[in-house]
Amino acid sequence: MSDKRQQFHDQHYIHFVTFSCDQRRDLFEEDQPKRILLGQLNSQLSRLSAKWVGFVIMPDHVHAMLWLEETKNLSSFMQHWKRLSSHAIRNWYRIHRPVYFQKAQELKRIWIPKYYEFSIFSESKLIEKLEYMHLNPVRTGLVSKPSEWRWSSARWYEFNKSVGVPIHRVF
Numbered sequence: 001m002s003d004k005r006q007q008f009h010d011q012h013y014i015h016f017v018t019f020s021c022d023q024r025r026d027l028f029e030e031d032q033p034k035r036i037l038l039g040q041l042n043s044q045l046s047r048l049s050a051k052w053v054g055f056v057i058m059p060d061h062v063h064a065m066l067w068l069e070e071t072k073n074l075s076s077f078m079q080h081w082k083r084l085s086s087h088a089i090r091n092w093y094r095i096h097r098p099v100y101f102q103k104a105q106e107l108k109r110i111w112i113p114k115y116y117e118f119s120i121f122s123e124s125k126l127i128e129k130l131e132y133m134h135l136n137p138v139r140t141g142l143v144s145k146p147s148e149w150r151w152s153s154a155r156w157y158e159f160n161k162s163v164g165v166p167i168h169r170v171f
Helices: 002-010 031-048 071-096 098-103 123-134 154-159
Strands: 014-020 051-057 061-067 116-120
Touching: 014 071, 014 123, 031 051, 031 061, 031 071, 051 123, 051 154, 061 123, 071 098, 116 123, 123 154
Parallel strands: none
Antiparallel strands: 014 061, 014 116, 051 061
């Protein structure tokens, strides 16, 4: 049984990851925390030779799709990305939104400790998950079309426009 698990983890596939703000706070209503999150993502992508397949940053959670050269590095990738972005976002709130910073119990945690991962092995499943992810801002009433939401990869897929991080087609 453990041999099959090991073989599975050595295969290359896309990780569809979802993680949420602690207490489902809307910490990403403003643009600068989103920029910070994407900036930290860019450094993590370089560090692990990862490829960004797609993303959506919602006010209280994030959907991310990535491909890693070393499939076993997802936990390390997520830990570093969340830790580094937490420090920078907390600092931004402390400086630029001190009232909210105090009211939110000094933002002891930005993220819930867990993340949820779904492995994608086929192009059809990739398309399904991209559509689900890109429709998130539409379903919540933030925009009327996925490409209108600046904080997702939908514009890249629809118009091949830059979205702040390099997007790669994997399949």
